[in-house]
Amino acid sequence: MKSTIQDQYSDAVLRRAFLSRSSVGIGYLAAMNLFGVTKQSLAAPTGGIAPALAGPEAPPHYPPRVKRVIFLYMAGGPSHLETFDFKPQLNALDGQLMPPSFTQGQPIAQLQGAELKVQGHLTQFGKYGESGMWISDFLPHHQKIANKICVLRSMVTEQINHDPAHTFMNTGTAISGRPALGSWLTYGLGSESENLPGFVVMTSVGGRNPQPIAARQWSAGFLPSRYQGVEFNSGHEPVNYLANPAGTTAAMQSTLIDTIRELDYHRNQGLRDSEAETRIAAYELASRMQASVPELVDMSDEPEHILDMYGARPGDGSFASNCLLARRLAERGVRFIQLYHRGWDHHGDLVKHMHTCCGLTDQPTSALVLDLEQRGMLDDTLIVWGGEFGRTPMFQGKGGPGRDHHIKGFSMWMAGGGIKRGFTYGETDELGYNATVDRTHVRDLHATILQQLGIDHQRLTFRHQGLDMRLTGVEPAHVLRGILQ
Helix, strand or coil, X not given: CCCCHHHHHHHHHHHHHHHHHHHHHXXXXXXXXXXXXXXXXXXXXXXCCCHHHCCCCCCCCCCCCCCEEEEEEEECCCCHHHCCCCCHHHHHCCCCECCHHHHCCCCCCCCCCCCCEECCCCCCEEEECCCCEEEECCCHHHHCCCCCCEEEEEEECCCCCHHHHHHHHHHCCCCCCCCCHHHHHHHHHCCCCCCCCCEEEEEEEEEECCCCCCHHHHCCCCCCHHHCCEECCCCCCCCCCCCCCCCCCHHHHHHHHHHHHHHHHHHCCCCCCHHHHHHHHHHHHHHHHHHHHHHHHCXXXXXXXXXXXXXXXXXXXXXXXXXXXXXXXXXXXXXXXXXXXXXXXXXXXXXXXXXXXXXXXXXXXXXXXXXHHHCCCHHHEEEEEEXXXXXXXXXXXCCCCCCCEECCCEEEEEEECCEXXXXXXXXXXXXXXXXXXXXXXXXXXXXXXXXXXXCCCCCCCEEECCEEXXXXXXXXXXXXXXXXX
């Protein structure tokens, strides 16, 4: 059937608009590389809050206690029963069949037909700090900071396999494509740094079966993509593709950019594209990062005693070097810094792999807390430590003694501004299976993190598909008032 004149006209407009926007817009994005633009640019300032939040409802909603968050993410699920949750009854029942009353009807990582036997603690525990906090011998450096951390021993989550559990811990839902915690924070508060991203991610490896961490764990989801996390590494090339292309000089780029900037600024007076503007902002930031990142990762100004305190050797890609780099990022105003250490999935040979993981992470974690404190930064920094879930009190007999995935009770800790120090919050039952006192859901953790940054978790929203979406969703979420000073 022959199309109408109106249809033909509409098609022509669409084609013309597409070709026009493609030729100018793509040229704009390419040309903005390495150089910033003036404040007349259509892109919002990198360090500012989201334009959609401008006005009286924009965060902070309360006086903030901290400026930034460092999330030390132990990917794979560290065992709470070999870190912070001592249970004498677990040792008393070691090797016996797990009481059915605990596991009947529960979602557990269980092999079909396997006998579930109680697995006693695989290390010794002691009491440390003024409060007598239980900390295992796998964590000797944590024992030294017992007076500075707040252990949450009653965490629960909803996903029992790694990938959806990571997604749940990072975004508040198991549905892929939702914004990460760091994206929500930079959307709501922006970044204090004009020369670095507001949300930085780093990864390290060491331990058993280090499953990959998908980039969607730091995705902006349905938020504008300028709020997604940027992956750094502590190696010799800290940000991929940041260096100049071979044979390209600053003079060559400057001539090209000056011309295209004028063309695109004129063109975009009448045609605005939000995602193009996001990309423009990213290219602006990239140009500033070319100057700021080399200085950031140049550790030559770090005294030897600081390197030794962390156990860091710059450029080696270790968790220790990432912790030191995290402190330097925090000093430069980055809002949310997330360090993944992959290797905590200890189904078997738990003692061996705990020695590896703790050997790589225990000292630098303690050093980061102490270093921030001695620089006067711990009071305005929130540190979060933990993984996507915990481990079972029972063992299925695969290889050397180990533990499987567990969601009904596990441990994390927080430290920093406004958090009680040397404090233990919540309890699990006598075998460490179920959280029984002050049960703390992942959504409660998120609400509390937002609270410390001055954000009401119910008021930080983004309109998507007709709904006012938020990090903590529509299910109940409660700020953990009991851990706040």
